[in-house]
Amino acid sequence: GQQVMQIPQYQHVQEGEDFTTYCNSSTTLSNIQWYKQRPGGHPVFLIQLVKSGEVKKQKRLTFQFGEAKKNSSLHITATQTTDVGTYFCAGPIQGAQKLVFGQGTRLTINP
């Protein structure tokens, strides 16, 4: 079936290092959403990308949507301990009435 794959599954960095997580879909996505879940918390919406090739920034976070609308990435510059958590991408699969979430990338940071 249609899937949204996310890599890596885990990432451990030193505070101040950069971090990137990648999201790939087997089919074209009409839009893609990113969520962050802090340890012990619930997913919180970060951003939505709709246009092919779109790039959006939120302070140290940069989100990209691929030209073919099949992949996306989240890049964090100079990580801080507040960035710890699991980052999920999610896409509404064409023809289906549901959002499919990637498996998430769990980010841990060594202060």
Add this chain to the structure above:
Amino acid sequence: KAGVTQTPRYLIKTRGQQVTLSCSPISGHRSVSWYQQTPGQGLQFLFEYFSETQRNKGNFPGRFSGRQFSNSRSEMNVSTLELGDSALYLCASSWAPLLAGLAKNIQYFGAGTRLSVL
């Protein structure tokens, strides 16, 4: 504006019992989706309700059911509990139903109900 409210926050049940979880969406939101989150499987879609109608259902057995009331509040029921049903159950609300192509299906999640089946 109040966020999505889920009750109870924690539940401990034994195998064979049934459980009902409740979700109150953000005021004005008519779509409520339910997800199961486990360490091994991530976020798995259970079902979505919009205007009291189930619009879609994930790959879960019939023991998992739900409903939505006229005020958009939703309940999820799991019957004949199994050990594998232990998970965090998350409810999310949105303005629009989860239709591909719409950009109004952003999910606002509640804090979840952590269910432990012993």
